Amino acid sequence: MTIAPPGARQEEQTRYLDIRGLGVRYGGKHGTEALRGLDLQVPEGSFHAVLGPSGCGKSTLLKALVGLLDMQVGAIEPQPRLPAYVPQGDSCFPWLTAAENVAFGLEARGVGKRERLQRARSLLADLDLGDFADRYPHELSEGMRQRVAIARAFAIDADLLLMDEPLSALDFQTKMRVQSELLGLWERQRSTVIYVTHDIDEALTLADHVTVLSTRPALARETIEVPFSRPRSYRDVRRAPGYGDLFARIDALLEA
Template identity: 45%
Template sequence: MDRITVTDVHKTFQLKPGQFVTIDGQPSDSVTVLDGVDLTIRKGEFITLVGPSGSGKSVLLDIIGGLTQATRGTVEIDGKVITKPDPKTGYVFQQYALFPWRTALANIEYALEVRGATKRERTDKARYFLSLFGLSGFEDRFPNQLSGGMQQRVAIARALAADPEVLLMDEPFAALDAQTREILQSELLRIWEKINTTVVFVTHSIDEAIYLADRIVVMTARPGRVKEIIDINLPRPRDGDIRSSTEFNGHRGRVWEALRDEVNKAQKDWALSPAYAA
């Protein structure tokens, strides 16, 4: 069953007055980031988006989440056209985005407060998700008393506590050290396999994309389009040992083959030029 349908999505940004970019040797006061993206995501599927910097991965995520509007085209979740943030959708950003004045428990409770849950319901559910992420005993810690990995666990727990049918994740592990990143990838998969929500996950890491995904969507260099969709037919549940398997290495080679030309194109892409700045 299809959960998310992206149809002919375009996104163009107008630059600030007096600011221009060079495209094909000519100045332009606007930038087309997405150019006709079509994508269908099934219920309960884990999708990763990969592509060179500037390919519009995060912009596409924002459009799916209703945080920004497409210049043209539509996004539907369960047949409903998305024009603003939807209660069915949770979002996890690269930065932890926790309330510094709230404890770990209270940060998770916030997602339930805005939905009118009782105090008992909020506390019970927040404690449950803290336990799922191995954070029992840290309920009363404030964000500045937690490590980066712990803060991101709280941020993910807060998003999941609201029972989202769609979870959008924008490079949530990019700022973490390699060991913590791998631990949280495994934690995320373990919990996702229990709740079966639909996940769309942006990453620059090929290994992360392969380890997590049912399918990898490879984006072209700007303007972003879907270049290829690669099925990841690795067995679940997955553990860290799978990264050294022949099958995993085969997927790594295939994804990089699809990405290589796009990365090279992106390096030659236009850039903001002082020659055209007011």
């Protein structure tokens, strides 16, 4: 979909991933309505954070975008084609090394073995895991496995990257470092990112826009533009004028 902002010339038009009226009801004995009438417009190439109370339907939203659910209603345009996806929790294949995990999606895209392992090693180095490329997941910490999953998502150069709390297992210092590494990878690739997090500071550090979801069944309560200039880090954001007000506004939306 293309929407021209008022007064924009043709070449300035922004394309959007446009989600309209998305609803998901899980079946089974205790059928749960996870999403109802969710509207979300994400400008292509932007970094979009999604926050919401626990259990409201954030992971369900990403699964619907990946195409993992068959019980959804509503429209998603354009329909995502082979998005990269970092699911919530541990998603490394235990029988593959870190480098093989990262290279996994490249095989299906026809990239030769040498090149895919080379690309995997380089991405792991970008995420400070250069020395662990040949280790198996059980030899890595949870935070390291999360970084392997992030590297795997960036490896395939997808137009759309969906990440579900990918840094939740990291301690504060490591989280800050990986946030800046992740932003570096995204600045190079500039794919559209939808990034689920519980952490308001993380959303304000990474994203162009933050959408706060309601309690279940979730709809988009409000989308807020993050005005801080890039490149930026957590420390820059904390010191930026307006940070406190923005934090408080998002916090109030989450509490409401």
